[in-house]
Amino acid sequence: MKEAILQLKKEKNALIMAHYYQRDEIQEIADFIGDSLALARKAAETDADIIVMCGVHFMGETAKILCPGKKVLVPDMNAGCSLADSCDPEAFRQFIQQHPDHTVISYVNTSAAVKALTDIVVTSGNARKIVEQLPPHEKIIFGPDRNLGGYINSVLDRNMTLWPGACHVHDRFSLEKILDMKREHPGAKVLVHPECRRPLQLIADKVGSTAALLDFAREDEAKEYIVVTESGILREMRLKCPEKIFLPAPAEDAECQCNECDYMKLNTLSKVLECLRSESPEIHVDPEVAEKAIRPIERMLAMS
DSSP: OHHHHHHHHHHTTEEEEEETTSOHHHHHHOSEEEOHHHHHHHHHHOOOSEEEEESOHHHHHHHHHHOTTSEEEOSOTTOOOHHHHTSOHHHHHHHHHTSTTOEEEEESSSOHHHHTTOSEEEOTTTHHHHHHTSOTTOOEEEESBHHHHHHHHHHHTOOOEEOOBOOTTGGGBOHHHHHHHHHHSTTOEEEEOTTSOHHHHHTOSEEOOHHHHHHHHHHOOOSEEEEESOTTHHHHHHHHOTTSEEEEOOBTTOSSSOOOOTTGGGOOHHHHHHHHHHTOSBOOOOHHHHHHHHHHHHHHHHHO
16 A cells, blocks of 8 residues: 555655654655644645645645645545534634634634634644734734643733633543653653643643654653653654653543544545545635635744
């Protein structure tokens, strides 16, 4: 399957992009692996005719908005996002209307329709940097992730109004189990994604996006880490730091030592192969929505 995928990719001038949370075998055949910000940047600059986005639906939408003339494919249309689903566009519109004179900042983990209602899009990797560039007393709505928004409020002493959404993966990590792991591995540092709840952020040695956590592990002197984000990032961490030990943190209801995104794992090698063969499923974004949604995305790229 891998050989067939690589051959089709060459024949069709296709670019395969994968998020860090994808299955290992998909990351192995990807031309580019990264977090949401890196994937958006790569999509904006590629000269490929076809983009195969191995991630979730909103990532495919973002690529299509940035590259309206290219064919953007996703291996499985059912690969959604619990965080994006927690922010209904019409409900978010009403929320904005209830808070007039607010700048609207939306996390990239949202639908194109929500981005179209937004002034600036952010990722976990650039949210702090972008909010820092706005005047201290500017009124801001931040959606949909309440945990990331709360983290930015705490580190920048802001008072952004938060939409009450959350990621089903990051919101279910177990503080008690992670503290137990810390006692078993006293030298291990705790790496926490800002989509996690506040108590987990408080015990972290580093809070950051997937890319920031990876960079920290590469530069830090510790030899062991407890990784509190989706376990797909462990492949890249182990590749970049083969001499170090990375331990996945468990969810509250997990029977195993892991916490995975069911949506991210819907993509498989066989689906990538069929996707390239049939050039479907293809992402389409309403042109009127795309015209509105591209402005906050471009503003994000400029500000970051």
